[in-house]
Amino acid sequence: MKAVQTRWWWIRHAPVPDGGRIYGQSDLDCDCTDAEIFATLARELPRDAVWVTSNLARTRQTAAAILAAADGRHDAVEPFAIPDLAEQHLGEWQGMERKPFYALRKVGTHTLWFGPADERPPGGESFVDLYDRVRPVIERLTVEHRGRDIVAVTHGGTIKVALAVALGLDPQAALSFLVENCSITKLDYLHPEGAPGLWRVAAVNHRPWSRATSLDAVGNPLVVDKA
Numbered sequence: 603m604k605a606v607q608t609r610w611w612w613i614r615h616a617p618v619p620d621g622g623r624i625y626g627q628s629d630l631d632c633d634c635t636d637a638e639i640f641a642t643l644a645r646e647l648p649r650d651a652v653w654v655t656s657n658l659a660r661t662r663q664t665a666a667a668i669l670a671a672a673d674g675r676h677d678a679v680e681p682f683a684i685p686d687l688a689e690q691h692l693g694e695w696q697g698m699e700r701k702p703f704y705a706l707r708k709v710g711t712h713t714l715w716f717g718p719a720d721e722r723p724p725g726g727e728s729f730v731d732l733y734d735r736v737r738p739v740i741e742r743l744t745v746e747h748r749g750r751d752i753v754a755v756t757h758g759g760t761i762k763v764a765l766a767v768a769l770g771l772d773p774q775a776a777l778s779f780l781v782e783n784c785s786i787t788k789l790d791y792l793h794p795e796g797a798p799g800l801w802r803v804a805a806v807n808h809r810p811w812s813r814a815t816s817l818d819a820v821g822n823p824l825v826v827d828k829a
Contacts, residue, residue, distance in 0.1 A: 626692030651751035689757035693726020768801035
């Protein structure tokens, strides 16, 4: 018997001109000037979807840029903001220059983030805290919008939590995923009749406007995300 599907289309916000500084939950604007990216995203995304963002400006600006490029495809869409979908609050690390921060703390392939998943920066929250904040929202919206498409324009950390939920991963393991700006991560929740629901991962870090691989300027894979 065919299962009802609730389809999540996660999109990370557009790039943030951050001056080389860690921003976390700092409410910075993003760069939405690349029209091709937003037009391509608008074509990829389903009609008649529920749209959500976090409360931070960069997600609302990205959603607005996609909708503006849709040429009528997503008329009457009104994204609603959910504060619990915001990026990890990095406390006193926010505003610090990223390069010396990484060098001082020797951040690299052993963490793939700003620190281990259970480390809570002074005045902030850990990635585990982020997981505990975001997971209930995913579970609630999956029930409330059963059988619908949900477009969620959020953040790299938030999307890694969604992948952890879908795959049953330890939060630390979820930090291994690369989630680039404006990429699509598609996760489907199946509701089979008379059986427990289950997640299916359809795409991770899908960049429909580009065939380029995710490499830095010298051809090495990127290892630490920005936030």
